[in-house]
Amino acid sequence: MRSQLVDPTTEQVLAYCAESPVERVFLEDVARRGQGRFAAVEREDATLAALCHLGTNVVPSGHGCEAFVGEAARAAPRMLIGEQGAVSDLWEAGRRKLGKARQDRRGQPVFVIREPPEQGDTGLRPARLSDLDLLVPACARAHFEELSVDPLRRDPNGFRWRTRSQIEEGRSWIWTEDGVILFKAEASAWTPQAVQLQQVWVDPPARRRGHASRALRDLIRLLLGHVPAVCLFVRAENAPAIRLYETVGMEHTLDYRSVLF
CATH class of the missing domain: 3.40.630 (Aminopeptidase)
Known part of the structure; x- marks a missing residue:
């Protein structure tokens, strides 16, 4: 043809x-x-x-x-x-x-959920501009962990502006206690049919306490009130994240590949 x-x-x-x-x-x-x-x-x-x-x-x-x-x-x-x-x-x-590629990431599973999980009963809420100074370094660390690039060195003003824009557009959610981020996530894409999440993050001192699974359940429930599906993708070797997504009821439906330069 x-x-x-x-x-x-x-x-x-x-x-x-x-x-x-x-x-x-x-x-x-x-x-x-x-x-x-x-x-x-x-x-x-x-x-x-x-x-x-x-x-x-x-x-x-x-x-x-x-x-x-x-x-x-x-x-x-x-x-x-x-x-x-x-x-x-x-x-x-x-x-x-x-x-020349500096990294080639094959088989990154894409997870999807269409039915609301159980409530997590957390303090999850939309991020506010007053959270910006807390979110910028956390988003930068999450970005570095994912892509091995520090956005605060490459383009600090641009990165702060993008983090602010996500808050202003209602695409950022956070749960904090005493200045510690127990959970945060952003929407990297939002259509009438699906929301794609990115940068699911818990401050290192607060990890392995069940905060992420509880807050992610609450976020999924919130978003499924607006769209039929919530999705995200993850590096194939990130076993803790994969366990998290499976625990809240997300299903592996297809694979992405990333080639980084």
């Missing part, structure tokens, strides 16, 4: 994402917010066979993602991330143009 690379319309992107709303939650969120730039592989009937977000993170999806190599290289990304098959097709076709 003949296909061609196009700049997709928002309507095409949303129709494509509706076919797999969990796998494509980030792509749909970006499209609905009118952010970023997309390329797509279009079929003869004007539907999309593949889609790719082009930015600091290049996020491919679908079949035939090797077609995005040139566009991805021009974006000079810090990361390729997305459904494992799509990322693999793009990466294997574009190794020479995309440069």
